[in-house]
Amino acid sequence: MKGSRKDWTACSLIVIYSIYHAIYNARLPLHPDESYYWLWSRHLDLSYYDHPPLIAYFIRPFTIFKTSEWTVRLAAVSCMGIAAMYTYLLAKKIFDEKTALYALLMLLSLPATNMGFTIVTPDAPLMMFWAISMYYGYLALREDTVGYYFLAGISMGLLMLSKYTSVLFLGSLVFFLLIKKPKKFLDLKAWGAIAVAFLLFLPVIWWNHEHDWISFAFQYHHGTSDTFHLRLGYLFTFLGGQFLVFGLLFFPLLVWGACRYRLFHRDFGQFYLSSFFLFPMAFFLYKSLFKKMSLNWGGMALISGMIICAHLIVQLNLKKVLGVGVALSVLMTLLIQFPQLFFLPPKFNMLNRLYGPKEAVEQLQPYIKPGDALFADHLRRASMLSFYTRGHPRVFIPTRTRFSQFNLWDKGVRFRGMKGIYLSKTPHEKELMKIFGNARLVKKEIIQREGFKKRTFYVYRVAPAE
Numbered sequence: 001m002k003g004s005r006k007d008w009t010a011c012s013l014i015v016i017y018s019i020y021h022a023i024y025n026a027r028l029p030l031h032p033d034e035s036y037y038w039l040w041s042r043h044l045d046l047s048y049y050d051h052p053p054l055i056a057y058f059i060r061p062f063t064i065f066k067t068s069e070w071t072v073r074l075a076a077v078s079c080m081g082i083a084a085m086y087t088y089l090l091a092k093k094i095f096d097e098k099t100a101l102y103a104l105l106m107l108l109s110l111p112a113t114n115m116g117f118t119i120v121t122p123d124a125p126l127m128m129f130w131a132i133s134m135y136y137g138y139l140a141l142r143e144d145t146v147g148y149y150f151l152a153g154i155s156m157g158l159l160m161l162s163k164y165t166s167v168l169f170l171g172s173l174v175f176f177l178l179i180k181k182p183k184k185f186l187d188l189k190a191w192g193a194i195a196v197a198f199l200l201f202l203p204v205i206w207w208n209h210e211h212d213w214i215s216f217a218f219q220y221h222h223g224t225s226d227t228f229h230l231r232l233g234y235l236f237t238f239l240g241g242q243f244l245v246f247g248l249l250f251f252p253l254l255v256w257g258a259c260r261y262r263l264f265h266r267d268f269g270q271f272y273l274s275s276f277f278l279f280p281m282a283f284f285l286y287k288s289l290f291k292k293m294s295l296n297w298g299g300m301a302l303i304s305g306m307i308i309c310a311h312l313i314v315q316l317n318l319k320k321v322l323g324v325g326v327a328l329s330v331l332m333t334l335l336i337q338f339p340q341l342f343f344l345p346p347k348f349n350m351l352n353r354l355y356g357p358k359e360a361v362e363q364l365q366p367y368i369k370p371g372d373a374l375f376a377d378h379l380r381r382a383s384m385l386s387f388y389t390r391g392h393p394r395v396f397i398p399t400r401t402r403f404s405q406f407n408l409w410d411k412g413v414r415f416r417g418m419k420g421i422y423l424s425k426t427p428h429e430k431e432l433m434k435i436f437g438n439a440r441l442v443k444k445e446i447i448q449r450e451g452f453k454k455r456t457f458y459v460y461r462v463a464p465a466e
Contacts, residue, residue, distance in 0.1 A: 006097040010088045010104050017108050018081040021117040024337065025077070026070040028351070029358040032380030034120050035387040038063070038072050040405065042392070047207035049215050049405045054161040055122045067392065072120055079124035080117045083303070084108060086131035090138065091307040094269035095314070102322060103310035109329035110306075111336050112245045112299055118337075122163040123296055129159035130300045133169060138272055141181060146189055153193035157200025164219045165297060168280045176275035180268060211408070218403070223287065223297070230289055238288040241295040244332070246302065249325035250309045257312045270311070277304040340451045349452055356447045356455030357381060361388040363445050364421060364459045373420035375462065379404040381423050398435050399428055419463040427458055437465030 003011070030038070040048055040056035041063060047053050058075040087107055091100035107113055116127060133155040140148035159166040177184050184190045208215050243251050258274070284298045313322050335342055339349040346352065361384055368374070374395045376382035379402075382395040397406045398415040415435050422432060422439070432439035439462045447455040 004097060006101050010101055013104060013108060014081050014084050018077050018117070022070065022074065022077050025073040025118055028069060028118070029354050030069050030072065030384065030387060031119050031354050032357055032384050034072060035383035036379055037120060038387060039383050043409065045207065046203040047215060049218060049403065049408060051122045051163055052161045052204050054125045054158065055120070058125055059120065073118065076120035076124045077117055079128040080113065083127040083131040086135045087303050087306065090131065090135045090303070091310060093135070093138065094273065094307070095311055099307070099310045099314050102313055103307045105326060106247065106250060106309060106322070106329070107302060107306045109326045109333065110245070110247055110302070111329065111333045112296070112302065114333045114337065116299070123299055125162035126159065126166060126300060127303070129155050129162055130166070130169060131303050133159050134276060134303060137173065138269070140193065141184070144189070149189040149193040150196065153196030154200070156193065156197035160197060160201040161204065165300070168283055168300070171283070172276045172279035175279050176272055180271060224291065228290060231291070232289070234292045235285065235288045238284065238293045238295070245295055245299065246305055247325055248328045248332070249321055250306070253309055253312060253321065254305055257308060273304040273308050277301045277308060344451065346451060346453045352453050355449055355452045357384040358388055359447045360423065360445050360455070360457040361385050364423060364443070365389065367442055367459060367461065368421055373418050375420060375422040377401060377424035377426070377428060379406055381425065382406060385423055399431050417464050422460040422462050424458045424460070425456070429460065432460055432462050436462040438463045
C-alpha cells in the first residue's frame with residue numbers, strides 16, 4: 001500500500017536526521033558512560049548492577065566487526081529513529097497525518113532528542129520501546145484483538161529490559177484504565193499481555209536473585225531520598241529544566257493546554273496520551289521535592305507530550321508557535337552540538353564531559369610496558385582506558401569508589417603482587433601504596449582545549465614492594 005505524501009515526508013525526515021547524527025557522532029569522543037555500556041556489551045549477562053541489559057544487547061551487534069565511537073552510537077541512532085517513527089504512527093492513529101507530522105518535527109528539533117541520538121545510554125531503548133508499547137497498547141485497547149495484546153506484551157517486556165523507570169509505563173497504564181476502562185482489569189487478554197511482559201523480564205529478576213537484589217536496591221536508593229525534608233530548589237531546578245527538555249515554547253503550551261483542557265479527559269485517545277505524560281511528570285515532580293532529579297529521567301514523557309502539543313497547535317491554528325518553537329529548539333540544539341561556533345564560555349559548554357578522558361588515555365600509552373595491568377579510580381576512567389587502549393584490555397578498579405559492575409567483575413582478584421599503570425582524577429598515592437606496596441606518580445596530565453574546561457589526571461606506576 002502506498003504511503004501518503006506526509007508519510008513519505010515523515011520517513012524522509014527520520015532517515016535524513018538519522019544519517020546526520022550518524023555522521024555527527026563519528027567526530028565526538030565517547031562519553032565515559034557510553035564506554036561503560038560498551039564494556040557491558042563485551043561481557044553479556046542477564047542483567048547488570050546499574051541497569052537491565054538491553055543497551056548492551058543493542059551495542060553488541062553494531063560493534064562485532066569494528067569498535068569505534070561511530071559503531072557504538074549506531075545503537076542510539078537506530079533506537080531513537082524507531083522511537084520517532086512510532087511517535088508519528090501513534091499521533092496519526094489517534095489524530096491525523098498533519099498532527100503526526102507536526103509532532104515528529106517538534107520531537108526531532110528538541111535538544112533532548114538530539115542528545116538521545118548522540119549519547120548511547122539505556123534511555124535509547126527505553127524511548128524506543130516506550131513509543132512502541134504506547135502504539136500497540138493503544139491498538140490493543142481500541143481493537144481488542146489478541147494479536148495487538150500480544151505485541152503490546154512483547155514491547156512492554158522489552159521496555160522493562162531497557163531501564164527500571166519503565167515501571168512508570170505500567171503506572172500510566174493503570175492510571176488510564178482506572179478512569180477510562182476499569183473493566184479491562186477483568187480481561188484475560190490484558191492479563192495475558194502483562195504475563196508476556198513479565199516472562200521477558202524474568203531474567204533480570206533471576207539475576208537480582210542471584211546477586212542479593214543489589215540492582216533493585218541501588219536504583220531504589222539512587223532515585224529516592226532517605227528523608228522527607230523538602231528541597232524546593234530541586235523542584236524549581238527540575239521544572240526549569242523541562243524548558244530545555246520539552247522546548248522553550250512547547251513546555252508552557254503543554255502546561256497551559258493541560259490546565260485549559262483538563263488533560264482532555266473526555267476523549268479516549270487524548271486521555272490515553274495525557275496519562276502517559278501526566279503520570280511520569282507527576283512522579284518526578286513529587287520526587288524532586290526531596291531529591292535532585294536528572295532531566296533525562298522524565299524523557300519518556302516526550303512521546304505523548306509532543307503529540308499533545310501538536311494537537312493543540314492544529315486545533316488552535318498556532319502555526320507561528322510551531323515555527324518559532326521549532327526554530328528556538330533547533331538553535332538550542334546547535335548551541336549544544338557546536339558550542340565553539342557560538343563562542344560559549346566553558347561553563348556553558350554541554351560537551352565538556354566528552355573531552356579530557358580520551359586525551360588522558362592517549363597520553364598515558366607510552367608508559368604502558370609489556371606485562372602491565374591497567375587500573376583506574378572510577379568506572380568511567382576504567383571504561384575509557386579499556387576502550388581507547390589498543391586491544392581493549394581488561395581494566396581493574398583497586399581503590400575505593402562507588403559500587404559498580406566492576407566490583408562484580410573484579411571479585412576475587414588479588415591486587416597485591418600485580419604491577420602496571422593506574423589512571424585517576426585525584427591523587428591516590430597513599431591508598432595505592434597500601435594496596436600494591438609501591439606507587440609512583442609518573443605524570444600529572446593537564447588537558448586544556450579551547451572552549452572547554454581544564455581537566456587534570458594523574459598517572460601512577462604501581463608495583464609490589466621491593
